[in-house]
Amino acid sequence: MEPKNMQSSPLKPYKYLLGTQILLRFLATIFTLASTWIILTSKQTVTIFGLEMDARYSYSSAFKFFAFANMIGCAFSVLSLFLASVLGHKGLVPKNSFYMFLHDLIVMAVLLAGCAAATAVGYVGKYGEMHSGWMPICEHVDKFCHEVTNSVMLSYFAVFFYLCLTIISANQSRQIQV
Secondary structure, three states: OOOHHHHHHHHHHOOOOOOHHHHHHHHHHHHHHHHHHHHHEEEEEEOOEEEEEEEEHHHHHHHHHHHHHHHHHHHHHHHHHHHHHHHHOOOOHHHHHHHHHHHHHHHHHHHHHHHHHHHHHHHHHHEOOOOOOEEOOOOOOOHHHHHHHHHHHHHHHHHHHHHHHHHHHHHHOOOOOO
């Protein structure tokens, strides 16, 4: 009975680690998909002093980049979810962990860049930039600003999930024998 317990104990942490990776990849997929959906559907039209003002994500290059970064993050999350499931059944291979580390690091960087761009434009939209003469617009298009804020928050959660995945993958890839 003792040898059987000794054999199953090293596999148990690996199964938990694989389960954690699959869960984090699934959550990253859901959060990037939700963020993409919200930013793509966010729009608001208001009338100010008799003029119609339209707010859409496509009017800002930073919001377009944010939307595309989330689309890329979502697509690569689905791909990595599939790969983690397939490669996980083959056992722990440090070389695969290194490739997953690179993947996770790149996706996290793309998502973080999109979040940073959207946060910067959102800050100017909410508070303005008085030195440049840019007035805040969120008091006029509050629904649009609220939706963009929700989208950016969801994307930051996805960045956090990818940060955790990067740390896990980096830790696993340390076992590579050179």
